[in-house]
Amino acid sequence: MGISINRIYSDNTGLKEVLIVENDEVIASLIEGYLNQKDYLVIDKVSKGEDAIKKAIRHLPKIIIMDVNLDGQIDGITATKYITSLFNIPVIFISGENIMTLPDDVTSAGAACLLSKPFNAGELCVNIEIALKNDAILKKSNNFVYNKTGILACQSIAELDAYFLLDDKGRIIFMNPYAEHMINQNESRVLMNSINKFILFYDTKTHEPVMDTYMNVVRESILFGGKANIAIKTTKNGYRHAAVRAMVVNDPFGNKVGTLFKIHFKSKAEIDVTGSKRR
Structure with a gap:
């Protein structure tokens, strides 16, 4: 069975599903701990951009926490471009670098926002909630169009x-x-x-x-x-x-x-x- 088309753009489950994409296992676990204390469901933790794309296609999380620099062959910026292009899933970038030194590709990738490390649980959750509310407004607007290519990508699994x-x-x-x-x-x-x-x-x-x-x-x-x-x-x-x-x-x-x-x-x-x- 493939993923229902309605899952892509609906919020009927009521779950705030989060995918964590971070190559530092300690930081990934800290973020997971923050989110588990709140009303979020961490569906997985991965450290590579290619795995982020694969998990997004398979599970369609409501939001993704994405490090800019990752292991593997695909970095966080590139992975985000494909995820936001196909599914309009909000992505929160996190980075240990000075925000001003990051390339212009960070802003052009379509991410919802960027958080600098270190950050605390409150900062993370506030930004998640803002991103989710903005996403809900976007998907209820008359101008929002279903991405048929994204739907096909999801259905391709089966x-x-x-x-x-x-x-x-x-x-x-x-x-x-x-x-x-x-x-x-x-x-x-x-x-x-x-x-x-x-x-x-x-x-x-x-x-x-x-x-x-x-x-x-x-x-x-x-x-x-x-x-x-x-x-x-x-x-x-x-x-x-x-x-x-x-x-x-x-x-x-x-x-x-x-x-x-x-x-x-x-x-x-x-x-x-x-x-x-x-x-």
Whole structure:
């Protein structure tokens, strides 16, 4: 079962679910202790930006506490860009650095606010409540629009189609379980690598490879809504015919930050129908 679409933008559960993203285990535990004393439910603690994205997609917390500097391949700023772009989940940045020395990307990531370490429980909770109230006002406004790409990303967890979240250079930021199965690679081993390294399409008419998956399949799908006559080679003489779809991910300011790319393998019936339409 996937996550209900209503969970993304509703507050019917009444729970103030929090995801903590902090690479210092002591600080993460202190924050968890602060929140457990109040009316919050800490759903998880992670130390990497890539895990923050994965947890956000799987659990859709009401708010995220995010350190700017993290372990792993994806930092807090980059993770926040994708989380706020897909789900409008409020993110509170925390940092031990002087706020004035942080890059402009901190403000452009769409975070609700930034807290400097050290901070106390009162400061943290006040900022959480302000962020949650502002978020509730935003999502009740007439101008708020459901992010269909974010909904698809959530539903992808239970889908039998392959989904890849790519950055603007075609590097893999996230992929769903079926995509891991399809390329026979664990997500942690492919992150921040180009999709070109793992997916090669072929023209179903000529059986020639379509060189550069990102440029000639993903980007073409953005422009034209898909790409016809393509397949993925499975055996020496076998091909799995595919339908692809690419959806642009824009940040809260309307700037493109990436692409959600879907690969659906056609059944024989779907291939026959397509062939009949051509004839």
